[in-house]
Amino acid sequence: MTTPSPTHTTDVAIIGAGPAGLFAAFECSMLKLGCILIDALDAVGGQCTALYPEKPIYDIPGHPAIEGGALIDALDRQIAPFDVPRLLGRRVESLEGTRGSFRLGTSNGDTIHAHAVIIAAGAGAFGPNRPPLEGLEAFERSGGVQYFVRRRADFANRDVLIAGGGDSAVDWALSLREVARSVKLVHRRDRFRAAPESLRQLDEAVARGEVEKIIGYQLHGLHGTDGQLAGVDLATLDGTVRHVACDHLLPFFGLATDLGPIAQWGLDTVRGTIPVTPSTCESSLSGIFAVGDVATYPGKLKLILQGFSEGAMAAHAIHPIVHPETALHFEYSTSKGVPTT
Incomplete structure (x- = not known):
């Protein structure tokens, strides 16, 4: 029936x-x-x-x-x-x-x-715009790569790499600096699409050493074992690669x-x-x-x-x-x- x-x-x-x-x-x-x-x-x-x-x-x-x-x-x-x-x-x-x-x-x-x-x-x-990185899914499942911040406490005493140049990237860099062990913000150019007041606060946080800006680089590769993120490779347009050790990657590339x-x-x-x-x-x-x-x-x-x-x-x-x-x-x-x- x-x-x-x-x-x-x-x-x-x-x-x-x-x-x-x-x-x-x-x-x-x-x-x-x-x-x-x-x-x-x-x-x-x-x-x-x-x-x-x-x-x-x-x-x-x-x-x-x-x-x-x-x-x-x-x-x-x-x-x-x-x-x-x-x-x-x-x-x-x-x-x-x-x-x-x-x-x-x-x-x-x-x-x-x-x-x-x-x-x-x-x-x-x-849904998030996901970066085209090899092995991304395994790190997403473990939480090493996340696109949204639901609880700031999840990042306490962690090394966090944030990628993006908009409001979300800047705002979360400012917010997570209060709980994370370190916060790095990577963007392909030194021009951010964020609110002027947020950019002023970001400049002050960078000057105080609370946030590190990495300019001219883009996401290039992920490192870790068993889905646990250990670091991220960044690359410039001319092929220069820089490795950044981190526990979490937060790519904010829009929805x-x-x-x-x-x-x-x-x-x-x-x-x-x-x-x-x-x-x-x-x-x-x-x-x-x-x-x-x-x-x-x-x-x-x-x-x-x-x-x-x-x-x-x-x-x-x-x-x-x-x-x-x-x-x-x-x-x-x-x-x-x-x-x-």
């Missing part, structure tokens, strides 16, 4: 449970719109949870600094009174229907019926992203993003909205705080779809309050 696939009915299906998706769930709930969160990861939080739970974020209003994991915990607590259902560890494979009546299917066989859809999928499915099935749903897309109307965040398909990094429009800034604003606009635009006969009288949260648990 075949077990029927679970079916869920809601007002708004939110695809993606990162910061933008979580706050969109809060805004929908405050407008008394039922919603459900769906994410391919096994936990809420998106990249904040999967990539940098201990990395401080400095541009969240009201928080001079807050770690990625702590931000997700706070957002999760914020929607707790509304008991928003979550379908985690599965991705949305299909979407069909029209404004007011959509049907979504997941990789786990779930069927979701919703009046509207919010896509908060960040950059879509993501390879893919919208996956979303790209097949008939939405207009531009370079892996979804163009939306700025005032409502509605996509080219009526009733389907996009917020956060996946959404694009003139003047768009890829900031978490902008994703929060977009979630609020999308929720208000969705209200007349779900309740066409009911006028929405906007109330500030200070007067409206939230349910108590």
Whole structure:
């Protein structure tokens, strides 16, 4: 006997449970719109949870600094009174229907019926750009080569080599110098694509001997036995090779992203993003909205705080779809309050 696939009915299906998706769930709930969160990861939080739970974020209003994991915990607590259902560890494979009546299917066989859809999928499915080095997989399995820092404590009293020239490479060099025995930062040129303040701090750390910069070199080879990393060969363009002893290699060469099935749903897309109307965040398909990094429009800034604003606009635009006969009288949260648990 075949077990029927679970079916869920809601007002708004939110695809993606990162910061933008979580706050969109809060805004929908405050407008008394039922919603459900769906994410391919096994936990809420998106990249904040999967990539940098201990990395401080400095541009969240009201928080001079807050770690990625702590931000997700706070957002999760914020929607707790509304008991928003979550379908985690599965991705949305299909979407069909029209404004007011959509049907979504997941990789786990779930069927979701919703009046509207919010896509908060960040950059879509993501994974690291891996360096083309012989024997790389064995060192990845042992943890000698890692692409994300989930716990700084894992690098305590270790010799760490960081490769890359962007914000992630510079930020983690500055952060890990506080716990690691040594930190070296290698880049092919003495020009980094990082925030000016981070570069100022890096220069100061280099001057104090807390971080060593290795300029003009690229990753060339890995050394170690039984998957345990012992060192890395670096090479210049003219073939000069330098060996660096280290316990861990952290290559930060960006993420390879893919919208996956979303790209097949008939939405207009531009370079892996979804163009939306700025005032409502509605996509080219009526009733389907996009917020956060996946959404694009003139003047768009890829900031978490902008994703929060977009979630609020999308929720208000969705209200007349779900309740066409009911006028929405906007109330500030200070007067409206939230349910108590």
